[in-house]
Amino acid sequence: MAVGNPSKALSPYICSSCSRSLKLRSRKFATAASPDIYDVVCVGGGPAGLSLLTALRSSKATSHLSLALVESQDLDRAQKWHLPPDQYSNRASSLTPSSQSFLSQIGAWSHIDTSRVQPYQHMRVWDGLSSTSRISFDSPAPEPAIAHMTENQNIIRALLARLDSLEPISLLDKTSITDIHLGPPPSSPAPEHASLNLSSYPHVTLSSKHTIAARLLVGADGLNSPVRTFAGIQTRGWDYDRHGVVATLKLSSESSHNPENPRGVTAYQRFLPTGPIALLALPGPYASLVWTTTPTQAARLKSLNIEDFIATVNAAFRLSVVDLDYMFTLSSGQLSELQWRESVSPNTSAEANGDIPAYVTSVQESSIASFPLRLRHASSYTTHRTALIGDAAHTIHPLAGQGLNMGLADSKSLASAVEYAITHGADTGSEMNCLDKYNIDMWMRNNRLLGAVDKLHWLYSVKSGPVVPFRGVGLRAVDALGDLGLKRWFMRQAGGL
Amino acid sequence: MAFRPTALCNLSLLLRQYPRRSYSSSTSSVSLTEVSHFDKLASSWWDPNGSSRLLHQMNPLRHDFISSCLDSQPEPPSIAKRRYLDVGCGAGIFAESAARLHSTESVLALDPSSEVIAVAREHAQQDPLLLQPGRLEYGNKSIEDLPTPKSSQDQFDILTLFEVIEHINQPAPFLCSCLPFVKPGGWLILSTIARTWMKLAYDKGCGRGGGQVGAEGTHDWKKYVNEEEMRSFLGGWMGGGVMGGVRSQGVVFVPGVGLEGGGWWGEVGELFLWG
Numbered sequence: 001m002a003v004g005n006p007s008k009a010l011s012p013y014i015c016s017s018c019s020r021s022l023k024l025r026s027r028k029f030a031t032a033a034s035p036d037i038y039d040v041v042c043v044g045g046g047p048a049g050l051s052l053l054t055a056l057r058s059s060k061a062t063s064h065l066s067l068a069l070v071e072s073q074d075l076d077r078a079q080k081w082h083l084p085p086d087q088y089s090n091r092a093s094s095l096t097p098s099s100q101s102f103l104s105q106i107g108a109w110s111h112i113d114t115s116r117v118q119p120y121q122h123m124r125v126w127d128g129l130s131s132t133s134r135i136s137f138d139s140p141a142p143e144p145a146i147a148h149m150t151e152n153q154n155i156i157r158a159l160l161a162r163l164d165s166l167e168p169i170s171l172l173d174k175t176s177i178t179d180i181h182l183g184p185p186p187s188s189p190a191p192e193h194a195s196l197n198l199s200s201y202p203h204v205t206l207s208s209k210h211t212i213a214a215r216l217l218v219g220a221d222g223l224n225s226p227v228r229t230f231a232g233i234q235t236r237g238w239d240y241d242r243h244g245v246v247a248t249l250k251l252s253s254e255s256s257h258n259p260e261n262p263r264g265v266t267a268y269q270r271f272l273p274t275g276p277i278a279l280l281a282l283p284g285p286y287a288s289l290v291w292t293t294t295p296t297q298a299a300r301l302k303s304l305n306i307e308d309f310i311a312t313v314n315a316a317f318r319l320s321v322v323d324l325d326y327m328f329t330l331s332s333g334q335l336s337e338l339q340w341r342e343s344v345s346p347n348t349s350a351e352a353n354g355d356i357p358a359y360v361t362s363v364q365e366s367s368i369a370s371f372p373l374r375l376r377h378a379s380s381y382t383t384h385r386t387a388l389i390g391d392a393a394h395t396i397h398p399l400a401g402q403g404l405n406m407g408l409a410d411s412k413s414l415a416s417a418v419e420y421a422i423t424h425g426a427d428t429g430s431e432m433n434c435l436d437k438y439n440i441d442m443w444m445r446n447n448r449l450l451g452a453v454d455k456l457h458w459l460y461s462v463k464s465g466p467v468v469p470f471r472g473v474g475l476r477a478v479d480a481l482g483d484l485g486l487k488r489w490f491m492r493q494a495g496g497l
Numbered sequence: 498m499a500f501r502p503t504a505l506c507n508l509s510l511l512l513r514q515y516p517r518r519s520y521s522s523s524t525s526s527v528s529l530t531e532v533s534h535f536d537k538l539a540s541s542w543w544d545p546n547g548s549s550r551l552l553h554q555m556n557p558l559r560h561d562f563i564s565s566c567l568d569s570q571p572e573p574p575s576i577a578k579r580r581y582l583d584v585g586c587g588a589g590i591f592a593e594s595a596a597r598l599h600s601t602e603s604v605l606a607l608d609p610s611s612e613v614i615a616v617a618r619e620h621a622q623q624d625p626l627l628l629q630p631g632r633l634e635y636g637n638k639s640i641e642d643l644p645t646p647k648s649s650q651d652q653f654d655i656l657t658l659f660e661v662i663e664h665i666n667q668p669a670p671f672l673c674s675c676l677p678f679v680k681p682g683g684w685l686i687l688s689t690i691a692r693t694w695m696k697l698a699y700d701k702g703c704g705r706g707g708g709q710v711g712a713e714g715t716h717d718w719k720k721y722v723n724e725e726e727m728r729s730f731l732g733g734w735m736g737g738g739v740m741g742g743v744r745s746q747g748v749v750f751v752p753g754v755g756l757e758g759g760g761w762w763g764e765v766g767e768l769f770l771w772g
Contacts, residue, residue: 037625061599186622196622196623196625196628197619197623198623199623420557422597423598424556424560424561424594425556425560425594425595425596425597425598425601426556426557426594426597427597427623427624430545431545432545432550432553432554433553433556433557
């Protein structure tokens with residue numbers, strides 16, 4: 001463009017070798033003096049980062065911004081992601097109504113493959129130790145679902161499809177970051193003419209050796225966020241000494257969805273002393289398992305053969321905590337152990353009225369995985385020209401299924417702060433004029449959620465003592481007060497409304 | 498535009514009635530003590546925690562107010578891009594933001610303090626958008642130094658005087674000299690601090706604690722102008738057929754809450770007119 005022009009215009013007068021060297025020299029000068037400058041550079045193409053870029057592109061006020069996405073994975077593969085209808089990814093999330101409405105608002109929901117989405121109307125939550133305490137959440141049929149279960153890949157693919165339908169952004173995928181630094185200080189003495197001073201702009205050096213500068217650098221780059229490290233933002237939190245075991249399960253056919261049988265559209269969660277086990281319905285007879293437990297038990301679960309794994313999951317929703325603990329001491333034979341115990345004390349009433357999930361009959365091949373659980377919260381989400389969203393800003397215990405929803409809420413908030421800044425002529429990298437709005441909007445809200453979920457975790461890890469009967473009373477009270485609005489409030493919290 | 502400055506200025510309630518030493522030259526509205534005060538403040542202008550923080554926070558409200566004015570026009574001008582003249586721009590809080598707007602063609606920003614203009618120019622270098630040719634231009638001068646526009650092409654769609662009137666020795670002639678720069682159908686938008694007992698108590702009582710507009714010594718309560726005075730002064734212009742209407746809005750700083758806009762808060766009266 002501007003670089004190519006002088007030699008082109010002069011070409012009739014200069015020999016070709018000279019014009020080539022002129023071109024080379026001017027190009028070198030151009031890159032040294034000014035890297036490509038983007039309004040927003042987002043590092044990380046997960047649901048949080050992609051939804052932010054989609055939100056910015058689909059809003060009229062911000063659609064003209066220059067956007068870049070840096071992602072180490074191959075986005076082409078994410079866009080072509082496809083699984084047959086009898087297979088589901090083991091990373092699924094429960095989308096709250098507010099997440100869903102955000103995805104609709106930015107035009108991504110219509111790209112979701114709805115045949116792979118399962119809305120659920122009911123929740124059954126109970127305590128593993130005080131067996132009488134149980135809480136039921138039911139959203140009556142005409143009301144919207146409590147939440148929608150779907151695979152993270154389905155959401156990512158929809159966001160990429162939506163982005164594809166908008167004005168193109170710079171997609172720098174299969175690209176990692178080698179360095180982030182601030183731009184050079186302004187030359188002194190100051191030159192006569194106004195020259196660009198990028199000393200406050202983060203410069204991102206990519207694995208392609210290319211450097212790009214950002215008016216606003218967004219870290220959507222996960223737990224070990226390089227952007228957060230660059231910004232010098234501390235995180236606080238701890239490791240739970242727990243692992244999350246996930247798997248895609250197939251349930252016995254009686255769980256197939258119909259209005260007469262609500263079992264297929266119910267989310268189940270039982271609080272065991274080692275951590276909660278949750279079964280969340282996917283379409284058809286499929287369900288997603290998230291079992292939070294000790295690293296030892298997680299390792300045992302992963303070492304079992306398929307029949308015994310299935311039996312242990314079934315036992316975790318049915319047997320007493322003492323019996324379950326005993327099953328974990330066995331290296332195999334959980335299936336016959338469960339069959340024997342159930343023949344002695346059958347769970348007939350709970351089975352009949354759908355208070356516990358249907359039997360798991362099979363596990364999708366190689367869908368069992370585990371990951372360590374942590375709580376992390378960044379001390380701030382912003383510094384000058386930097387903002388953190390999603391897991392880079394916070395990592396939450398999965399027991400409330402809020403991780404992905406929190407990331408989407410961050411994106412929504414940051415996009416609206418940027419939109420306000422743009423319509424009021426503010427510099428979108430400025431904390432005072434733009435980013436503070438996002439930090440104030442989300443930090444306390446997320447901190448409350450992180451704290452509440454953390455307290456639930458500790459409350460239910462207590463095995464004995466005075467707190468155990470009380471938490472049962474608490475759950476029962478919440479259940480009984482359903483008509484007085486307290487339960488409604490709990491459901492709203494779960495739904496993120 | 499039918500416009501008779503001499504006659505109108507005689508009507509003015511804005512001509513100061515109390516004795517005050519004036520350092521202004523006969524050709525300029527600018528007081529030299531004010532200029533040297535702002536020279537000293539220049540370096541802290543863009544400090545987000547400095548004495549100008551409240552001005553930064555007020556800036557979005559200025560844009561909201563301008564938008565509400567433009568929306569109120571029965572027939573909005575068809576031109577897509579607007580030209581701004583920001584008089585008394587300081588280090589460019591409003592001028593930069595106006596220049597960044599998608600709907601802006603150009604901004605010419607003036608301030609008599611050379612230190613402040615130097616800070617403004619330096620700060621604008623941090624934004625490639627503002628360095629686009631013609632987008633934002635600073636002038637170290639007062640409006641009297643600008644040649645009077647000969648045609649409407651040299652005039653401006655929006656002339657702004659934010660927190661300026663209270664620093665001017667003789668506001669009425671100053672406002673008169675601003676008007677020829679506004680395009681027919683354009684807007685003159687100004688904001689100032691109302692001279693109320695509340696503001697006096699506020700400045701004396703807690704002004705130094707925080708929430709004061711500008712650093713200590715920036716403002717003199719006696720120079721504040723009230724909404725009614727402004728309205729009756731501008732009413733004279735309307736009677737002369739110069740202007741179409743006046744709109745106003747109040748803004749107040751609520752400690753712990755921030756800036757609140759509202760019709761009846763007279764603390765910082767934002768007023769505008771169009772001709």
